[in-house]
Amino acid sequence: MVLLKYYFKMFYSILKEKKGQTMHTITLKSDDTFYNTLEDMVKTLRTTKSDLIRRAVVYYKNALEKEQLKEQIKNASFKVREESLKMSQEFEHTVSDGL
Secondary structure, eight states: HEEEEEEHHHHHHHHHTTTSOOOOOOOOOOHHHHHHHHHHHHHTTTHHHHHHHHHHHHHHHHHHHHHHHHHHHHHHHHHHHHHHHHHHHHHHHHHTOOO
16 A cells, blocks of 8 residues: 555645646446455545546556556567677678688
8 A cells, every 4th residue: 555655745745736628527336345355445545536537547547557668678679689680690690601
């Protein structure tokens, strides 16, 4: 829960900058487990359900973007590795050509 508080505080500043904007209403259906979890978190963090959900969405969006960046880095790394292997093989042929 402490880590959760930290992340919410970190992204709360993003949400505060948007004050004064028009707020929209979203209706959410949930089962008892989700609702009770939400209620517990609201009490622990001393915030509203709306604020908690807004912060959770911002956190989730950032987590998805981070995962996408990791995937892009991984793909670039594989590409560089393939190119390095090709160059290494080319150098290997030059060493064995007898010059």
